[in-house]
Structures are given as C-alpha cells and as structure tokens.
Amino acid sequence: MNPVFLALTLQAILLVLGADTELSGTQTDVYKNRISDERAGTELLEPRSGILPKGRFSENSVRFVSSHTASRRQHPATTVRPKPDYLWKVSTPRYNCTRLNTRYGLTVNCSHRGISDISTLRLDRPERIKQLDLTGNLIHNIPNGTWSPFVQLTRLGLGGNLLSQLENDTFTGLGRLEVLHLDGNGLVMTRRNFPEDAFKPLLSLKSLYIYNNSVINTNNVFSSAKDDDDQAYPDWALASLTSLEKLYIDGLPNRNFGMGFKNMTALRYLSMNGYNGPCNLGQLDMGLFENVRYLESLTMKRCGITIGKMHQLVLKPLKHLSQLDVSRNVDINLDGLATLLTGQVNSSRLKHLNVNMVVNPYSVSRCVSFQIASSLPRSLEYLDAALNNLEIVGSRVFQSLPKNLSYLNLNGNRFFFGSYLKDMWKMENLKTLKLNGWIRGYDLPRYFQKDQKRVFSCDYDTDEDDAQEEIVFRLPPKLEHLEMNLADLSLSITNFSIDANNSLKYISAYGNNIPSLVGTIHGLHKLKYLDLSRNNIKSISPDFFYHSNLTFLNLSGNACGSYLYQERQSLRFSDTLRFLDLSNVAVKIFKMDFSTLKNLHTLILNNCNLEYFNANLAQANSLKHLDLSENALYTLDPHVLEAIMSIPNLTLNFSGNRVGCFCDNLHFIDWLVHYPHLMDKNLSQLWCDKDGLITEVKDFRTQFLLLQRECASNLLLLSICTSICVSVLLLNFVFIGYRYRWKLRFWYYSAYFSVWSNDPQGDNCREFGYDVNITYSAEDEDFAEETLADALTAHGLRVRISGRDARVGTCMFRDIVEAVQACRRTLVVLSPGMVSSKWCQATVNLAAQEAFNSGRSVLKFLVWQSVDPARLGTSLLFLIQSSDISFFPPEESWQDGRAMELFWRKLSRGLK
Ligand SMILES: *[C@@H]1O[C@H](CO)[C@@H](O)[C@H](O)[C@H]1NC(C)=O
Numbered sequence: 001m002n003p004v005f006l007a008l009t010l011q012a013i014l015l016v017l018g019a020d021t022e023l024s025g026t027q028t029d030v031y032k033n034r035i036s037d038e039r040a041g042t043e044l045l046e047p048r049s050g051i052l053p054k055g056r057f058s059e060n061s062v063r064f065v066s067s068h069t070a071s072r073r074q075h076p077a078t079t080v081r082p083k084p085d086y087l088w089k090v091s092t093p094r095y096n097c098t099r100l101n102t103r104y105g106l107t108v109n110c111s112h113r114g115i116s117d118i119s120t121l122r123l124d125r126p127e128r129i130k131q132l133d134l135t136g137n138l139i140h141n142i143p144n145g146t147w148s149p150f151v152q153l154t155r156l157g158l159g160g161n162l163l164s165q166l167e168n169d170t171f172t173g174l175g176r177l178e179v180l181h182l183d184g185n186g187l188v189m190t191r192r193n194f195p196e197d198a199f200k201p202l203l204s205l206k207s208l209y210i211y212n213n214s215v216i217n218t219n220n221v222f223s224s225a226k227d228d229d230d231q232a233y234p235d236w237a238l239a240s241l242t243s244l245e246k247l248y249i250d251g252l253p254n255r256n257f258g259m260g261f262k263n264m265t266a267l268r269y270l271s272m273n274g275y276n277g278p279c280n281l282g283q284l285d286m287g288l289f290e291n292v293r294y295l296e297s298l299t300m301k302r303c304g305i306t307i308g309k310m311h312q313l314v315l316k317p318l319k320h321l322s323q324l325d326v327s328r329n330v331d332i333n334l335d336g337l338a339t340l341l342t343g344q345v346n347s348s349r350l351k352h353l354n355v356n357m358v359v360n361p362y363s364v365s366r367c368v369s370f371q372i373a374s375s376l377p378r379s380l381e382y383l384d385a386a387l388n389n390l391e392i393v394g395s396r397v398f399q400s401l402p403k404n405l406s407y408l409n410l411n412g413n414r415f416f417f418g419s420y421l422k423d424m425w426k427m428e429n430l431k432t433l434k435l436n437g438w439i440r441g442y443d444l445p446r447y448f449q450k451d452q453k454r455v456f457s458c459d460y461d462t463d464e465d466d467a468q469e470e471i472v473f474r475l476p477p478k479l480e481h482l483e484m485n486l487a488d489l490s491l492s493i494t495n496f497s498i499d500a501n502n503s504l505k506y507i508s509a510y511g512n513n514i515p516s517l518v519g520t521i522h523g524l525h526k527l528k529y530l531d532l533s534r535n536n537i538k539s540i541s542p543d544f545f546y547h548s549n550l551t552f553l554n555l556s557g558n559a560c561g562s563y564l565y566q567e568r569q570s571l572r573f574s575d576t577l578r579f580l581d582l583s584n585v586a587v588k589i590f591k592m593d594f595s596t597l598k599n600l601h602t603l604i605l606n607n608c609n610l611e612y613f614n615a616n617l618a619q620a621n622s623l624k625h626l627d628l629s630e631n632a633l634y635t636l637d638p639h640v641l642e643a644i645m646s647i648p649n650l651t652l653n654f655s656g657n658r659v660g661c662f663c664d665n666l667h668f669i670d671w672l673v674h675y676p677h678l679m680d681k682n683l684s685q686l687w688c689d690k691d692g693l694i695t696e697v698k699d700f701r702t703q704f705l706l707l708q709r710e711c712a713s714n715l716l717l718l719s720i721c722t723s724i725c726v727s728v729l730l731l732n733f734v735f736i737g738y739r740y741r742w743k744l745r746f747w748y749y750s751a752y753f754s755v756w757s758n759d760p761q762g763d764n765c766r767e768f769g770y771d772v773n774i775t776y777s778a779e780d781e782d783f784a785e786e787t788l789a790d791a792l793t794a795h796g797l798r799v800r801i802s803g804r805d806a807r808v809g810t811c812m813f814r815d816i817v818e819a820v821q822a823c824r825r826t827l828v829v830l831s832p833g834m835v836s837s838k839w840c841q842a843t844v845n846l847a848a849q850e851a852f853n854s855g856r857s858v859l860k861f862l863v864w865q866s867v868d869p870a871r872l873g874t875s876l877l878f879l880i881q882s883s884d885i886s887f888f889p890p891e892e893s894w895q896d897g898r899a900m901e902l903f904w905r906k907l908s909r910g911l912k
Pocket residue numbers: 070071072107109110111131132133
C-alpha cells in the first residue's frame with residue numbers, strides 16, 4: 001500500500017512538476033505570443049497610429065496644400081478662411097478669385113491669377129465689392145469703363161502689374177476709392193505716363209502707393225542722375241488728390257516736390273523707402289519740401305542722403321513734422337546729421353527721430369559730441385540711433401540732450417566703459433535705454449569713404465580732483481527699462497553699488513558672457529524683471545537672488561546646473577518671485593531650496609537633463625505651471641506627486657520625458673495618465689524606457705493600458721508560479737518526510753543524544769553499557785525476553801531488550817536509538833513477525849546505519865523461525881547476507897541440554 005502510495009505521490013509530483021514546467025512553458029509561450037502580438041500590435045498600431053497622425057498630417061497638408069493653392073490660385077472651395085467669411089465660393093469660373101468678407105468689407109482676391117486682359121474679368125455682383133486685389137497679374141491696360149460697375153470699391157490693388165502709362169480715364173468711376181496700390185509697375189514718373197487728369201476721379205483717395213516704378217541709379221550715391229532725365233514727382237497729376245493723406249513714392253535725385261503738392265492739403269505722411277523701391281535723393285535743396293509743409297511724418301530711408309549734399313535748412317519748412325526717419329543713409333555721418341537737423345532743432349513737434357545707421361558701418365568709431373547732442377530737436381522724446389559706431393560720449397552730452405528724451409535706442413553701437421557714465425543720470429526723463437548688440441547683417445561696402453578727415457573731438461572735461469572715486473552708479477532717475485542683450489558683455493557680476501535713487505524695474509541681458517554672479521549688488525530695490533539667460537553663467541552665489549524684489553527671473557540656457565544641484569550651496573530665491581525659468585540648464589540631479597518660493601507661479605525646468613526631481617514643493621502653494629518637459633525623468637517621487645496634487649489647478653508639462661515603462665512604475669504612469677491638468681493631455685511626446693530600451697511612444701495611453709494588462713498578467717503568472725512552486729515543494733517535503741521518516745527520526749534522536757551526550761547515560765553509551773540489544777517482534781516476545789535474554793545473561797552478557805516497553809506496532813524510537821548506540825551489538829530475532837514489523841525493521845535499519853557510521857559490526861541475526869526469503873525485501877536480505885547469522889537449533893534438539901549449551905556459548909561468544 002505504501003509503495004503504491006509513494007509511487008502515486010511521486011507520480012503526482014512528477015506530473016505536477018512536468019505540468020509546471022509545461023505550464024510555465026505554455027505561459028511563456030503565451031507571454032511570448034502576447035509580446036509578439038503586441039509587437040505585431042505596435043507594428044499594426046504604428047502604421048495605424050502612423051496613419052492617424054499621418055492622416056491628420058495629410059489632412060493638414062491637404063489643408064496646407066489647399067491653402068497654398070488657395071493662396072496661389074485662389075481656389076475658393078478649399079480656402080482655409082473660417083466659414084462665416086464665405087459669401088460666394090466661386091466668383092468667376094475663369095480666374096477662381098476668392099470672395100471673402102474681411103474687415104474692409106467684401107473682398108475679391110484675384111492676385112497672381114495671370115490676368116492680362118482686365119475686360120475678361122467678370123465678377124459677380126461687382127456693385128457690392130469693397131476691396132479688389134489684382135496684385136501680380138499681367139494687366140497693362142485699363143480701358144475706359146472698367147470700374148463703372150464697382151460703385152462701392154474702396155481699396156484697389158494693382159501692384160506688380162505691367163501698367164506703364166496712366167490715361168485720363170484709367171480710374172474713372174472710382175470716386176469712393178480710398179486706397180490705391182500702383183507699386184511695382186512700369187509707371188516711370190514722367191508727364192506722358194501721368195496725364196494731368198489721371199487721378200481726378202479719385203476724389204476720396206487717402207493712400208497712394210506708387211513706389212517701385214522708377215528707373216534710377218541707386219548704386220552710387222555720388223553720381224547724380226542725369227539732369228536731362230525727365231522724371232519728376234508728378235505733382236501736376238497728384239494735385240487733384242486733395243484728400244490724399246499718405247503717399248508712398250520713389251525718391252528721385254535732385255527733384256523737389258513741385259507746386260502741385262501745395263494743392264494736396266491733406267497730405268500728412270510721405271514715405272520714400274529704398275528698401276521698397278529705388279530711392280536716391282541726390283542733392284537736398286532748400287526747396288525740396290517747400291510744397292509739402294503740412295507733413296507730419298517723413299521717411300527717407302536708405303535714400304542715399306549724403307553729407308555735403310544737403311542744404312542745412314532743407315527740413316525748415318516742415319513745421320508740423322513730428323516723426324522723421326532718415327535711417328540707413330550711411331553717408332550722412334554724425335556731423336551731416338547735425339546739418340540736416342538744423343531746420344528742426346527748435347521744433348516743438350518733432351518727437352520721434354530715427355537715425356539708425358547714418359554712419360558707414362565700416363568707418364572708424366564715433367564719438368557722441370556735444371554738437372551732435374545739441375543739434376537734436378529740443379522736443380525729441382524717442383530717439384533711435386542704433387548702429388552708428390558710437391564708442392564714447394563727449395563732455396556735456398547728457399545735459400545737452402533734449403530734456404524730454406524718454407526712449408533711447410543705442411543698439412549695435414560700440415560703447416565702452418568710461419567716466420562719461422558718471423553723468424548718465426542727467427538724462428532726467430529717460431525711461432527706456434537699449435544697448436543691445438546687433439547681428440551685423442548689412443551690405444558689403446561699395447566704395448571707400450571720402451570723409452575720414454573730420455571727426456569730432458571727444459574731449460571730456462575731467463574733474464579737477466584726481467582722487468579715484470569708488471563707483472556708485474547714478475542711473476537716470478526715471479529709467480525703468482534697460483536692455484543689454486547680445487551686447488558682448490564679458491564680466492563677472494561682483495560687488496557693485498547703484499545709487500538708490502533709481503526706478504529700474506526691468507533688465508534684460510541675455511546672450512552675454514557672465515561667468516559668475518557673485519554680488520552683492522546694492523541699490524536695485526525696484527528691480528522686478530531680470531533676464532540673464534544664455535550667459536554661460538557657471539556659478540551663482542547662493543544668496544545672489546535672495547535679497548531682491550524680483551518677480552521674474554530667467555536663467556535659462558546657462559551652465560550653472562552643476563552649481564545648482566550641490567546641496568551645500570543650495571540656491572535661494574527671494575519669496576517675491578513669481579516666474580522662474582531654469583530651462584536648458586545643464587542639471588543632472590536637482591536639489592534646490594524651494595521653501596522660499598511661496599509666490600512662485602511658473603517654474604520652468606524644461607530640458608535640464610533632470611533624471612531625478614526631488615523638489616520640496618510643499619511651500620509652493622501659488623504654483624500654477626510646472627514645466628518638467630524634455631528631461632530624462634522616468635518617474636516622480638510619491639511626495640512630489642502628493643505636493644502636486646495638493647496645489648490646486650497646477651498645470652504640469654511632462655512631455656518629452658523617458659517614462660519608465662515597467663511594472664514597478666505603474667503607479668506613477670497611472671497617476672500621470674489620470675492627472676487632470678496635464679499640458680499635453682494626449683501624452684504624445686513621451687518616451688518609454690523599457691528595460692533600457694527607449695522608444696518614442698505615439699499613444700501613451702494605449703501603451704499604459706497594455707502595460708497595465710501585462711503587469712496584471714505578470715502578477716497572475718507570478719502568483720500561479722509561486723503557488724505551484726510552493727505546493728510542489730510542500731509535496732516534495734511530504735514525500736521526502738514520508739520516505740525517510742525513519743531516518744529523520746533517527747537523525748532527530750541522534751542529534752538529541754549528541755546534544756544530551758554529556759549526561760551519564762550518554763557516557764555509558766559510549767562505553768557500551770550493554771553488550772547486546774535484542775530486537776524482536778511482539779510475536780516473539782516470550783522467546784526473546786525469557787529464553788534468549790536469560791540464556792545470554794547467564795553467559796555473562798549484559799543484555800538490553802529494546803522492545804521491552806514497546807507496544808505492538810508502535811515504535812519507541814528514542815528507545816531504539818538509545819539501544820543501538822548504547823550496545824555493542826544488536827541481535828535481531830528473525831521471524832515472519834519480525835519481517836512484517838515496521839518497528840523492528842526500523843531497528844535493523846538504524847543498526848545498519850550505525851554499523852556503517854561507526855565501522856563496528858553491529859548487526860547479528862538469529863533465525864528463530866524460518867522466513868520466506870521472498871518476503872524479506874532487498875535491503876533486509878542484503879543486510880542479512882552481509883552480517884553474522886545464526887540459526888536457532890531445531891525444535892527436536894531443545895531437550896538436548898548439551899547441544900543447547902553449546903549453541904548458547906557459541907552465540908554469546910559471537911556477541912562479545
Ligand atoms: C490676396 O491673396 C494673397 C495670397 O493669398 C494675399 O497675400 C493677399 O494679402 C490677399 N489680398 C487681400 C487684399 O487680402
């Protein structure tokens with residue numbers, strides 16, 4: 001029964017094990033299959049998700065293409081304009097003009113349609129059209145009567161056509177026209193091309209664009225156009241434009257604005273711009289602006305104005321001028337500028353002056369002299385004087401600048417540090433100062449400068465006392481806004497004081513080279529905005545920004561990252577700060593003191609190489625926007641998540657990170673997917689770090705679901721596996737325990753005895769307290785205890801009867817072990833009862849074990865009743881064969897005392 005049970009158990013175990021391996025095999029197969037499914041899935045998904053964005057993209061591109069074609073061909077059916085703007089889809093099948101409602105009213109756009117004959121253009125309901133754009137066509141002729149249907153037309157674009165001549169009737173019927181573009185045609189300004197009555201119908205015209213029509217040489221400002229050239233400003237034709245306010249025209253050399261302009265009493269704005277069309281004014285005569293006295297704004301940009309070729313009173317007639325732009329006339333030079341402005345110096349109107357690049361960019365550096373400063377119109381408020389090679393400022397300059405100057409743009413000059421800075425504060429009303437650098441992108445020089453002789457001297461009246469003063473900057477008291485971007489500043493900000501009487505609120509100084517911010521800076525109490533981005537800042541004193549009233553601080557794109565994360569120097573910011581940008585800073589691990597940032601609204605840590613974000617945000621209760629995008633974050637600490645959750649409505653940008661896509665991180669991914677105020681709700685730009693393999697994930701939510709399922713099945717697999725393993729182990733233990741229960745007991749008791757080996761009995765054991773231990777089965781009790789034991793005792797042996805206290809079928813193991821160990825020999829009474837008694841067999845086994853362990857020949861068999869060898873079992877048979885064996889004399893000799901005596905003597909001798 002037992003072997004059967006054992007065999008069954010074993011088989012069951014094997015089955016289970018096999019099934020287990022098979023099961024795990026199938027599991028892994030399933031797993032693999034699923035993975036490959038997933039792969040296939042992602043492969044499937046990728047094209048699908050590829051299709052999706054592609055679809056979206058292609059939609060976009062369709063739209064883009066359509067808008068493109070719309071812009072090119074004006075295909076109305078596919079224009080991207082918002083729907084309500086549509087009125088008619090197709091105005092004319094021939095040219096596909098678009099018909100939209102814009103802020104100027106119904107607009108028909110027929111630009112760039114290749115229209116050459118305007119009479120073929122048939123538009124629906126022309127009487128409703130307010131604006132008509134015919135730019136960039138091939139129109140060369142406008143027949144009488146063309147405009148008569150357009151009774152409401154207010155804006156007409158005819159730029160970039162092939163008109164070379166106007167007729168008396170070209171604009172007939174455009175009495176309500178307000179804006180007319182004729183630029184970029186071939187309308188050379190001659191009497192023939194501009195007949196006297198050409199503009200007569202344009203009773204309401206306010207703006208006229210006729211620039212880029214002339215053919216003049218602008219290449220060399222020193223060679224004036226031929227005097228016999230019959231080009232001139234067509235005042236004879238323009239004279240009828242009595243409501244014209246703005247005129248955009250080419251600048252002709254040596255031509256004045258003629259008598260006809262006198263009749264244009266509404267003209268306020270005159271623009272000549274060498275960037276839009278030819279402009280070369282040649283000699284500026286005193287009479288140039290005689291007939292345009294009411295001008296308020298005059299632009300002469302890049303018009304070849306040259307020093308020495310101007311009458312100093314040329315601007316004198318312009319009593320109403322409030323805005324003057326003479327920028328990009330690189331040959332005016334500073335002293336030429338003083339001459340040019342002579343007529344305006346006492347103006348009470350001129351407020352805006354633009355003199356950008358009036359000095360040749362390839363000339364030597366210039367000094368801002370007293371003469372220049374005092375030649376500026378006294379009413380000036382805004383001065384643009386960028387790119388003039390200015391380097392130093394002469395004496396008495398600041399106090400001779402116009403008193404009301406509030407805006408000064410000196411970008412792209414070459415100022416260097418000098419004692420003139422001591423007088424800066426004398427610009428009493430200056431609010432904005434720009435000292436930015438410039439990306440120099442101007443044309444190459446065309447000729448060598450003629451005027452290198454006269455350069456204003458730049459004497460500076462130094463103070464009489466030679467004692468060196470400690471620098472305490474006095475800023476212009478009203479200066480609020482200072483820009484020094486890209487200004488080639490290369491210095492460390494060290495201890496430095498500014499006079500407290502200042503209003504400076506805003507400093508922008510990005511793109512310089514400021515290796516360290518040491519401080520302390522004194523005096524900038526009102527500073528709120530500071531941009532020090534891209535300055536290659538490597539170190540910042542921990543408290544540099546702490547003692548300030550800053551609300552905006554931009555430190556992006558610096559190198560101070562390594563500095564920021566060192567704990568011992570943890571950077572402190574002032575608690576007034578609301579915006580802090582630390583993006584593109586090379587930080588590896590981020591440890592910073594956020595506890596002062598109680599008012600922080602926006603924290604940008606974009607693209608900082610952050611691998612770990614452990615900020616203590618508990619105090620940052622005002623935070624509204626946290627940008628952690630484009631880092632290498634794979635998770636966020638639970639306490640950070642907690643802090644984020646505790647701040648109401650905090651927008652988080654987490655895109656472009658490498659989220660760890662493994663089961664341990666599932667709680668974070670779960671959090672991320674469900675965080676309500678995520679910037680990129682679609683999580684479209686996340687990366688997935690899966691066992692070091694970083695892949696871009698198109699659809700993170702799907703990925704999350706897959707991962708969730710995977711982790712769940714992993715868990716299931718794990719639990720199945722664990723339970724199987726545990727049960728297999730248990731079964732194995734049970735099996736082993738059952739199989740070796742005797743041995744285990746023996747070991748137990750051996751151990752037990754060796755532990756108690758110093759008790760006297762144990763000593764006895766070692767000294768073999770008994771000579772022989774008799775083992776027998778219960779059936780043989782009488783024989784063993786009386787006959788055998790008595791006879792052996794009688795022959796001088798100390799006999800121990802191990803079974804004396806044992807009940808049938810029970811095993812007193814302790815007894816047996818004790819017996820085996822305490823005695824020299826174990827005598828086994830062999831009988832059928834003995835063979836079937838487990839207990840006795842155990843004794844035999846133990847004795848054999850002891851014999852094996854101790855090297856003694858312990859076992860001796862006495863065959864009391866004959867046993868069928870087939871029932872003995874192999875181990876017992878083996879033991880019997882390898883041990884001493886005696887046969888008890890047959891029953892007939894029991895009465896033979898001598899024979900018995902002989903037997904006993906022989907047996908006891910064998911046991912000694
Ligand atoms: C007409 O279309 C062109 C190309 O799309 C565009 O540049 C132009 O501004 C449009 N004209 C008007 C008046 O809207």
